[in-house]
Amino acid sequence: MKTIEQRLKEIKRIAIGFFIVGIAMVIFFVINKGNKKSEDGQNGGYIEGQEIVAGEYEIDSKGNILRAVKSESDAEETDRTEYVESFDDIDFKLPYKRNNNALSAKEGVLAKLVYFLSDEWISDKSYYPDYSIIEEGLIVLFDPAEGQYGITDGKGQWIVEPSFYNWEGVLSSYEYLKEEGLILIKRGEDDALVDLEGNWILEPYTFYPFVHVYGSRIVFGINSEDYDEKGDQIIMCGVCDLNGNIIIEPKYYDIDCFAMQDERICTKDFAGEYRLFDFDGNDILNSGYKNIEIGYNKEPENKIFYIIQDNDGKFFTCDKDGNELSPEKYDGLTKIGNGRMIAEVDGKKGIIDSEGNAILEIKYKDIYKNKGNDNTEDVYTITTMDGEIGAFSLGDAMIMEPQGKGTTNKEYRYHYDYQNDVIYYDRGDGFYVVLREGKEPLQIECDGLSITSDGFILLYDKLAYGKQYYLMDPDGNMIYADGAKTIVEGYVDDKLYLIVEEQSDKGDIYKFISDKEVKFECLAKNMKVKPEKMEGIYPVCNEDGLFGVVNCKGELVLGYEYKDIEVEKRHNHDTDTERTMIIAKTVDDKYGIMNDKFEWIYEPQFSFVDVIGVDSFIVELSDGQVIQK
Known part of the structure; x- marks a missing residue:
C-alpha cells in the first residue's frame, strides 16, 4: 500500500502533466486561431469576385480591389493574438531554485507563462516575472524578497546574482556590448560594467559617474573628495583595459580616446595641460602642451x-x-x-x-566658410589685404578671382550660392553687392536679397507691415518692380512665368504674369494651394463657390464645375516614382480621381476617397456597387 507521501507525489506529477498539456493546448489553439485569422485577413476578408459589402476598400488605378479595410474592432481582435507571431528559436530557461528551474518557453509567451506560474508554483521568495530583455538570452529578473535585480544568461544561470536596486526608476537601462562581451548597467546617471561570467569590471558592485568603452580600453570617472566653485563634486578620469587593469590613473580633468585606429588617448589635467598617450599608457610627446x-x-x-x-x-x-x-x-x-587647415602667420x-x-598661399586678410553652404563645404570666401572678395574651392582652386570691396561689418559672413556661382553680401551702407565671375559687381540698394534657383535676384525693402519684394534678372535688370508680398518665378516651356501676391482694396490677390502681362488673377483666399513653386496645378473657386484649376501660365485648364478639388502628391521610395493626382468632388457629392493631365482615372462615383500611395486609394463603396473606370 502506498504511503500518503507517495500518493501526494503521484498527484503532484499528474497535476504537472495536466498543467503542461493544458498550456500546450492553449498555445496551439491561439497559434491556430492567429494563423487562420492571418490567412483570412490577408485581403481584409475580401475574396476576388465576391459581391461588395458596404465599407471601405483599397483599390489601384486599374480597377482592382486589393483588400477590404478593417474596422477598428477587427484590428483590436487581431492585436489580441499578435503576441504569438513573435515566436523565435530561443529556448529560455529561468534560474528558479525549485522544481521548475528547467522551465523552457518561447520568448513570445514568456511573460504569460511566468505570470501564471508565479501564482501556482513559485514561492514568495522566488523570482517574479518583472524582467527586461537586454539581448537575446540576456534578461534582467527581479527578486521581490530582497527587492533587487540580477541578470541571467537564459540557460538557468545567473551572470549577476540579484544585487542591484531599482527605486523610482533609478535603474534605467542596460546595454549589451556584444563585441567586447560586456553588459553596461546604468543606474540613473551612474554606470557599471559586468562581463558574461559575472565579473565586475573595476570594483565589484560599484557604480561610477561614467564608463565609456572604446574598443579594448575603458575611460571611467571616479568622484574625488573635492568640489568645484559651483558645489559639484569633482570627477577624476582614468583608463583601464577590459579586465579592469588600470592603465592611466584616475587623476585627469578630461580624457578622450579620440584615435581608435592609432590607439591614442588624449588627457587634460586640472591645470589645463594636454598630453598624448598610447593604449599602454606611454607618453608619446614626453611633455605637456597648451592644446592637442x-x-x-x-x-x-x-x-x-x-x-x-x-x-x-x-x-x-x-x-x-x-x-x-x-x-x-x-x-x-x-x-x-x-x-585641411586655415593657417595664420x-x-x-x-x-x-x-x-x-600650401593649398592657398598665406597672403589673405580673411577666409570664411560660406554661410548656408551645406552642399559645398569645400568652397570658401576669401578677402584680400585691400578688401577685395573672391571664392576658393579646395577641389577646383580659385573659382572667382577677388573683386569689389567687402563689407564694413567685421562679423558679417559672405553668402556663396553654389548653384549659380554667386557671392552676395551686405556692404554695410544700405547696398548689397552681387559678384559673378567675369561680370562687373552689381551694387543694389535694398534691405536684403537672395538668389533664386534659376539665378534671379529676389530683393526686398522692409516696410512697417512687412517686406516688399522685387525681382531682377542675373544682370540686374528689373523684371518685376511693382512690389509684392511674395514672388514665385520659374520657366515653363522655356518661358519665364511669375506668380505674385499683391495687396488690394479687396484683400490679397494672386497675379499670374508672363511677358509683363497679367494672364489671370484671383483673391488669395479663393486659391486652395499657396504658390511656393511652379507646380502647375492650382485649385481656385469663383464667386459661386465652384472650383476649377489654373495652371502656372494662368490658363483655366479645368472649368468651374466642382464642389471641391484637392491636389495629392505621393512618392514611392522603393521605386523612386512620384505621382500627382486630383480628387474632384461633384455638386452631387460624388468623388472622382484624375491624373495630372486632368484625365479621369475614376469618374465621380465614390462617397469617399483617400490617396495612400502612387497607385493606391481608399474608397467607400455601397452594397453591391460595381466600380466604373
Whole structure:
C-alpha cells in the first residue's frame, strides 16, 4: 500500500502533466486561431469576385480591389493574438531554485507563462516575472524578497546574482556590448560594467559617474573628495583595459580616446595641460602642451594627424608617434575638413594640408566658410589685404578671382550660392553687392536679397507691415518692380512665368504674369494651394463657390464645375516614382480621381476617397456597387 507521501507525489506529477498539456493546448489553439485569422485577413476578408459589402476598400488605378479595410474592432481582435507571431528559436530557461528551474518557453509567451506560474508554483521568495530583455538570452529578473535585480544568461544561470536596486526608476537601462562581451548597467546617471561570467569590471558592485568603452580600453570617472566653485563634486578620469587593469590613473580633468585606429588617448589635467598617450599608457610627446586636437585625412585611408599648440601659443602638426609633420610653426591652425587647415602667420591667412603644404598661399586678410553652404563645404570666401572678395574651392582652386570691396561689418559672413556661382553680401551702407565671375559687381540698394534657383535676384525693402519684394534678372535688370508680398518665378516651356501676391482694396490677390502681362488673377483666399513653386496645378473657386484649376501660365485648364478639388502628391521610395493626382468632388457629392493631365482615372462615383500611395486609394463603396473606370 502506498504511503500518503507517495500518493501526494503521484498527484503532484499528474497535476504537472495536466498543467503542461493544458498550456500546450492553449498555445496551439491561439497559434491556430492567429494563423487562420492571418490567412483570412490577408485581403481584409475580401475574396476576388465576391459581391461588395458596404465599407471601405483599397483599390489601384486599374480597377482592382486589393483588400477590404478593417474596422477598428477587427484590428483590436487581431492585436489580441499578435503576441504569438513573435515566436523565435530561443529556448529560455529561468534560474528558479525549485522544481521548475528547467522551465523552457518561447520568448513570445514568456511573460504569460511566468505570470501564471508565479501564482501556482513559485514561492514568495522566488523570482517574479518583472524582467527586461537586454539581448537575446540576456534578461534582467527581479527578486521581490530582497527587492533587487540580477541578470541571467537564459540557460538557468545567473551572470549577476540579484544585487542591484531599482527605486523610482533609478535603474534605467542596460546595454549589451556584444563585441567586447560586456553588459553596461546604468543606474540613473551612474554606470557599471559586468562581463558574461559575472565579473565586475573595476570594483565589484560599484557604480561610477561614467564608463565609456572604446574598443579594448575603458575611460571611467571616479568622484574625488573635492568640489568645484559651483558645489559639484569633482570627477577624476582614468583608463583601464577590459579586465579592469588600470592603465592611466584616475587623476585627469578630461580624457578622450579620440584615435581608435592609432590607439591614442588624449588627457587634460586640472591645470589645463594636454598630453598624448598610447593604449599602454606611454607618453608619446614626453611633455605637456597648451592644446592637442585630432585631424583626419580622408585620403589615404583616413590617416590621422594631431594639431599641437605649444606653451608659447604656436601651432604645428605631428603624426601618431610625435614626429613633426609641418615644416614651420603657425600663429593659428583651424581645421576645415579632410586634413585641411586655415593657417595664420603674421596676420595673413592661407590653407595648408596636414604636412604644411600650401593649398592657398598665406597672403589673405580673411577666409570664411560660406554661410548656408551645406552642399559645398569645400568652397570658401576669401578677402584680400585691400578688401577685395573672391571664392576658393579646395577641389577646383580659385573659382572667382577677388573683386569689389567687402563689407564694413567685421562679423558679417559672405553668402556663396553654389548653384549659380554667386557671392552676395551686405556692404554695410544700405547696398548689397552681387559678384559673378567675369561680370562687373552689381551694387543694389535694398534691405536684403537672395538668389533664386534659376539665378534671379529676389530683393526686398522692409516696410512697417512687412517686406516688399522685387525681382531682377542675373544682370540686374528689373523684371518685376511693382512690389509684392511674395514672388514665385520659374520657366515653363522655356518661358519665364511669375506668380505674385499683391495687396488690394479687396484683400490679397494672386497675379499670374508672363511677358509683363497679367494672364489671370484671383483673391488669395479663393486659391486652395499657396504658390511656393511652379507646380502647375492650382485649385481656385469663383464667386459661386465652384472650383476649377489654373495652371502656372494662368490658363483655366479645368472649368468651374466642382464642389471641391484637392491636389495629392505621393512618392514611392522603393521605386523612386512620384505621382500627382486630383480628387474632384461633384455638386452631387460624388468623388472622382484624375491624373495630372486632368484625365479621369475614376469618374465621380465614390462617397469617399483617400490617396495612400502612387497607385493606391481608399474608397467607400455601397452594397453591391460595381466600380466604373
